[in-house]
Amino acid sequence: MSTLGQKPATQHVSTEKQTITGNGGTSYTLQQSVSQAADIEVFVNNTRQEPTVAYTANGTTLTMTGAVNSSDSFYVIFQGKAIQTAGLPVDAAITASAITASQTITSTGNITTSGTVNTPSINGGQIGGRRNLIINGAMKVAQRGTSFTSQTGDSFVVDRFKLGVTALGTWTTSQSTDAPNGFAYSAKAECTTADASPASSDLLYFYSRFEGQDLQQLKFGTSDAESVSISFYVKCSKTGVFTVNWRNQDAGRSIGSDVTISSADTWEYKTITFVGDTSGAFNNDNGWAANLEFILNGGTNYTSGNTLTSYASHSNSNGTRGGGTTLALGANTGETIQFTGVQLEVGSQATPFEHRSFGEELQLCKRYCQQLVTFQSNYESVGGAAGWGFSSTGVLQYIPLDVQMRIEPAISHNDLDVSDDINAAIATTAIAVNANVSSPRVLYINCTVSSGITQYRSYHLRTNDTSDGKLICDAEL
């Protein structure tokens, strides 16, 4: 039986009755030791006797004030056994008084209440809301595109998640609609050119980065450093082991854990808990402070050592970063791996994935990447852009950004025109940011065209009507 409160020293014993034969005297022996007269009920001829007046009791000695004869009905009911080891009765209600302030309650069953739960913390962390420190963990947002072929370097699969490739095969990455129940997407990588013998410095990993100012609640670098729990779904075309690293970039320290893919082509749910690091603090700024990284394959520089099971300096040369990785993903063409439901939360207990709306995730992603315009319909304008000609070949544009970005962004563009909405649009030949005026909040760009701009006329920036016009702002870590 599960119990709340201090565990009883013995099993519960029901109240007992002792029938005594009167000896004409006043002194009798109890079968059970008691502490005081009130511990027992004494009945003579079915009349209850008053404690300390009609009788006294101490230990096994019962002393009646008056004599009891053998013809009298004489019995004792033990209220509580003096051995003071009564357990809790089965199915009895447990009152608040049964639980003292310092007790720990452990149960493998459920706790159900129709009342209010008052507690300052769950799992050692916040109670709810924004538990997941990962952005886009359900792989919903893919502003840069949903499929990329011939990937041989670090590249985004979906927003905030990259496949890192250092000379280890060629990959097609995508936002896949194959996902476990409750999820719509996963981030997928498929090997299109294999590398069965990686060189020592080759590496393949999947990762997401964090700003230091978003990790201050972990209290790393203090004696109060919090544990973090990581959970995710993974599906791989082969079985094997890979290392998950929680990498503190600011302090140059990591801890890792090996994860086993038990069944090929099957979604599996994995959880890991890392203790807090009392030595390595995260800088309180907008810089790259940490990685959550899944080491999927690598050369001896990464895989020849042992997984760091306690915090230590990480290195790209001593085999500690992927010491447990034997998966060798990419050894054969066609091998695949998928991730979704990635969560990193404060506390020692991984909890179910915190689903957020697409709109929420998109806004969070826009701190790092904003696709200001993409070709969805003819002549789609860059929202909010206001510009005017400053020469026959130049238009300047102020573009308020949807969300303040992490840092002043770089931009990439394709197939954009400037238009006054009266005359024919003019294709841009170059677009450049002006760092003198741009900021994380407003983009200031100069658009260059071959000719045809009227000075001081208003123009707006838009996609042309033939292909994949786009303007991307990038402030990623």
Added chain:
Amino acid sequence: MSIKLAKYVKSPTHNPNDENTSIYLVYNDDSTWSVPLTVGNRHYDAILEWVAHGNTIEEAD
């Protein structure tokens, strides 16, 4: 991702001192970027690392 070309750009507007105001960047996959001269921007940091390895940013036109 490896860098193929980096070249300074001077903005013709809001640039009273005729300074470099961005870098035109081309990666090996031929993707192109206009990069602000801001440490912490990952593209600018990549350029600085590329320069530290002995490469040179071309002067603006």
